[in-house]
Amino acid sequence: MVMPVKARPKAALGVYGLDDILGGGFARDRLYLLEGSPGTGKTTIALQFLLEGARAGEKGLYITLSETEEELRDGAASHGWVLDEHVKVFELAPPESLLDVEHQQSLLYSSDLELGESTKAVFQAIENERPARVVLDSLSEIRLLAGGSLRYRRQILALKHYFARHGTTVLMLDDLTADALDKTVHSIAHGVIRLEEQAPEYGAERRRLRVLKYRGQRFRGGYHDFMIKPGGVTVYPRLVALEHKTRFARTQMTSGIAELDALVGGGIEQGSSTLILGPAGTGKSLLVIQFALAAIARGERAALFVFDEEIGLLFQRMLYLGIDLAALAESRQLFIEQVDAAELSPGEFSHRVRVCIDQHHVKTVVIDSLNGYQAAMPEENALILHVHELLQYLNRQGASTFLTVAQHGLVGDMKSPVDVTYLADTVVLLRYFEALGRVRRAISVIKKRTGAHEDTIREYRINARGLSIGPPLDHFQGVLRGVPTLVGRDQAKAEVEPG
Numbered sequence: 001m002v003m004p005v006k007a008r009p010k011a012a013l014g015v016y017g018l019d020d021i022l023g024g025g026f027a028r029d030r031l032y033l034l035e036g037s038p039g040t041g042k043t044t045i046a047l048q049f050l051l052e053g054a055r056a057g058e059k060g061l062y063i064t065l066s067e068t069e070e071e072l073r074d075g076a077a078s079h080g081w082v083l084d085e086h087v088k089v090f091e092l093a094p095p096e097s098l099l100d101v102e103h104q105q106s107l108l109y110s111s112d113l114e115l116g117e118s119t120k121a122v123f124q125a126i127e128n129e130r131p132a133r134v135v136l137d138s139l140s141e142i143r144l145l146a147g148g149s150l151r152y153r154r155q156i157l158a159l160k161h162y163f164a165r166h167g168t169t170v171l172m173l174d175d176l177t178a179d180a181l182d183k184t185v186h187s188i189a190h191g192v193i194r195l196e197e198q199a200p201e202y203g204a205e206r207r208r209l210r211v212l213k214y215r216g217q218r219f220r221g222g223y224h225d226f227m228i229k230p231g232g233v234t235v236y237p238r239l240v241a242l243e244h245k246t247r248f249a250r251t252q253m254t255s256g257i258a259e260l261d262a263l264v265g266g267g268i269e270q271g272s273s274t275l276i277l278g279p280a281g282t283g284k285s286l287l288v289i290q291f292a293l294a295a296i297a298r299g300e301r302a303a304l305f306v307f308d309e310e311i312g313l314l315f316q317r318m319l320y321l322g323i324d325l326a327a328l329a330e331s332r333q334l335f336i337e338q339v340d341a342a343e344l345s346p347g348e349f350s351h352r353v354r355v356c357i358d359q360h361h362v363k364t365v366v367i368d369s370l371n372g373y374q375a376a377m378p379e380e381n382a383l384i385l386h387v388h389e390l391l392q393y394l395n396r397q398g399a400s401t402f403l404t405v406a407q408h409g410l411v412g413d414m415k416s417p418v419d420v421t422y423l424a425d426t427v428v429l430l431r432y433f434e435a436l437g438r439v440r441r442a443i444s445v446i447k448k449r450t451g452a453h454e455d456t457i458r459e460y461r462i463n464a465r466g467l468s469i470g471p472p473l474d475h476f477q478g479v480l481r482g483v484p485t486l487v488g489r490d491q492a493k494a495e496v497e498p499g
Helices: 042-055 069-078 101-106 115-129 139-146 149-165 184-188 258-263 284-297 311-320 325-330 346-358 370-375 380-396 489-496
Strands: 031-036 060-064 087-091 133-137 169-174 191-198 206-214 224-229 232-236 273-279 302-306 334-338 364-368 400-407 426-435 438-448 458-463 466-472
Touching (some): 042 069, 042 133, 060 069, 149 169, 224 346, 284 466, 302 346, 370 380, 370 400, 380 400
Parallel strands (some): 031 169, 364 400
Antiparallel strands (some): 458 466
16 A cells, blocks of 8 residues: 655745745755856845745845855845845855955865865854755856866765755755756756746847756646846746636627627627737727727626727727726726737736736736737747637636737738637627728628627728617628629629529
């Protein structure tokens, strides 16, 4: 009979999102590796790890071989943190001794320093402080002192066994400056986290992390976006839709416009996604806002994420149509956010959408548009996966999602920058067409998974009274091509009827 293994208690890191990825934090009394190039946030996470321990009454020790104590305290102060008696800093290279000949042999910067001396100093600091949590920064210095991979490995093993005997949870930092391909510590450490930084051609740098290894523990795999902000590192765990499920009744939601509801088969089902396709200026934003207004009229809350249009201009434009979005936002019935695709990572955007669902109980989400969302993605394939998970999550939460995609061109053959029509439950097509010397607009439903819909093409108009939809255009042919042919009603009827 196999006896169940008792789960080892966890040491939380105090990093938003990262503890969730790790299943609660680090298993205590083990050694972990946090690696990444300079500037990826290793020191910040390490300080949060020690400060979280201090909040729980645990003593922490930061052993620095590269930065000075003053630099560490200044870095902590930039986040509003104070390293008190619960978080000690042990500096192996005191800056005041750099020019002191008598102390030259105790400096890490001296080429004559033996690795054994620095190790002995670390052990002495542990004996003096008896910390529960230790950060060792950084392994690159120890690797250089060791001179060879065999000696380096033996030194890390010695440190590991020493810390284990003292019941210490250790986080080692590696800036990958000495040998980025050296995986010596990977096999020794209980868990390994890698931080990465990417520089897009335009916009702010993007940071992401991945858990490479965690012995005996399930964790959330894959890449997770994170940001360094005042107050520390915030991680946005990769969204997995299958982990979220809510029971709800799939009722139909109407738009408040009878002709539009008839076109979509009576309404849009709750917990479904609707994609609005069309060229610029056809009224995609107004159409999706109409569904958000209808949700608010039912007593629900809605959220509007605007990628393309400046929020002030949108308010002014909607006010001309008699829609006061600013007042709805002020009353907390409508959550409106201007999204800067050059500054926002896809992971953070998914997090903001989740906040609207989980904390504000929003039931209608509008994303306007996917063109702007695509600009935040490194490649199109990743966009499809992100949108798929986001839509699946929203559908499982009973939220109705409306997305817009601006197609290239104005009339004739339209091209979409990204094809997500197969992901959406309902697809609505908007078109310009020329008739009798005027540019007019047409609307049709191409697809609806959740029920029947009209197969007609209707004309719609936008004026000071808002959106109005007319009867089916049964006396035109070729509307979707942009240059229709006017035919008689009897002739058009005869051409579509069999026999």
